[in-house]
Amino acid sequence: xxxxxxxxxxxxxxxxxxxxxxxxxxxxxxxxxxxxxxxxxxxxxxxxxxxxxxxxxxxxxxxxxxxxxxxxxxxxxxxxxxxxxxxxxxxxxxxxxxxxxxxxxxxxxxxxxxxxxxxxxxxxxxxxxxxxxxxxxxxxxxxxxxxxxxxxxxxxxxxxxxxxxxxxxxxxxxxxxxxxxxxxxxxxxxxxxxxxxxxxxxxxxxxxxxxxxxxxxxxxxxxxxxxxxxxxxxxxxxxxxxxxxxxxxxxxxxxxxxxxxxxxxxxxxxxxxxxxxxxxxxxxxxxxxxxxxxxxxxxxxxxxxxxxxxxxxxxxxxxxxxxxxxxxxxxxxxxxxxxxxxxxxxxxxxxxxxxxxxxxxxxxxxxxxxxxxxxxxx
Numbered sequence: 324x325x326x327x328x329x330x331x332x333x334x335x336x337x338x339x340x341x342x343x344x345x346x347x348x349x350x351x352x353x354x355x356x357x358x359x360x361x362x363x364x365x366x367x368x369x370x371x372x373x374x375x376x377x378x379x380x381x382x383x384x385x386x387x388x389x390x391x392x393x394x395x396x397x398x399x400x401x402x403x404x405x406x407x408x409x410x411x412x413x414x415x416x417x418x419x420x421x422x423x424x425x426x427x428x429x430x431x432x433x434x435x436x437x438x439x440x441x442x443x444x445x446x447x448x449x450x451x452x453x454x455x456x457x458x459x460x461x462x463x464x465x466x467x468x469x470x471x472x473x474x475x476x477x478x479x480x481x482x483x484x485x486x487x488x489x490x491x492x493x494x495x496x497x498x499x500x501x502x503x504x505x506x507x508x509x510x511x512x513x514x515x516x517x518x519x520x521x522x523x524x525x526x527x528x529x530x531x532x533x534x535x536x537x538x539x540x541x542x543x544x545x546x547x548x549x550x551x552x553x554x555x556x557x558x559x560x561x562x563x564x565x566x567x568x569x570x571x572x573x574x575x576x577x578x579x580x581x582x583x584x585x586x587x588x589x590x591x592x593x594x595x596x597x598x599x600x601x602x603x604x605x606x607x608x609x610x611x612x613x614x615x616x617x618x619x620x621x622x623x624x625x626x627x628x629x630x631x632x633x634x635x636x637x638x639x640x641x642x643x644x645x646x647x648x649x650x651x652x653x654x655x656x657x658x659x660x661x662x663x664x665x666x667x668x669x670x671x672x673x674x675x676x677x678x679x680x681x682x683x684x685x686x687x688x689x690x691x692x693x694x695x696x697x698x699x700x701x
Contacts, residue, residue, distance in 0.1 A: 605634020
């Protein structure tokens, strides 16, 4: 019987995520030695038994701080975007030079949530990543911080890494940070111990999970890493969480870090992105019958089941579907602008087609563009 660590060692396609604090100095700017140390590990692991590596790397904003004279990560979006614009080039140039020592080509992929929740954009991202891997290149993925707004940001690269792992159908996700695993309390306090394996949510009951690290150059922390591990594990991808300094041990399947077992099975790819990478631009309130049809019947949302519309959104935008009490039950890509929907409420598609034309004889949210968020027990 294959053990968890044996599975790690045998994983063929691996997504590795590294945080800003593992790549940069405390004052901002890339630490060349740290980058080279990570590349040494990844380049060597990549060549073993046909293993493929996709790297999700933070660090663009942090790398741009010092060149722009910023002492710390700015709080406003405009300066974050400016820092990312400067830092992203420096980050990829450093990776390109470092991997070149091993004759490895790299390719840059910049994503926003908007790129990956929409069907055509999702397919394009998948094809590009697959082609890079097929041609022997190592993809380096980051959030497109230079243009991403608050509404379309992933929020942290831990969650992005979990979603990329699902996108490329990875066998394993490795999350690297400045902590060597998940602890049952503050690792700096005596008496705490590393949690070696997590088989489900019950293993984390009562565990104190810390927030952002001490360096102050990233947006994550242990909370985001555990959430990313939960997303990946639920999508059928096991996860190893450890420190960047122990990356070689993690990829070799040695006993390091925390191993998160799979808790679910692989699902339709784009729907995971819709659930975790999209910010709703508005909401549709459903009547009881529509909630049952969408949640339990796995049906599309028709105009007849909508009781109210909230927000200002356009066709193709993600919207939240709520029950009469305001509880979110699903999320989907809407086929109409917000201003069009009020005249559709409670009416059948046949009636709408006769009055407004054939373009209105369709679903407000098609089942293929809809993901259920929570069970509904009404």
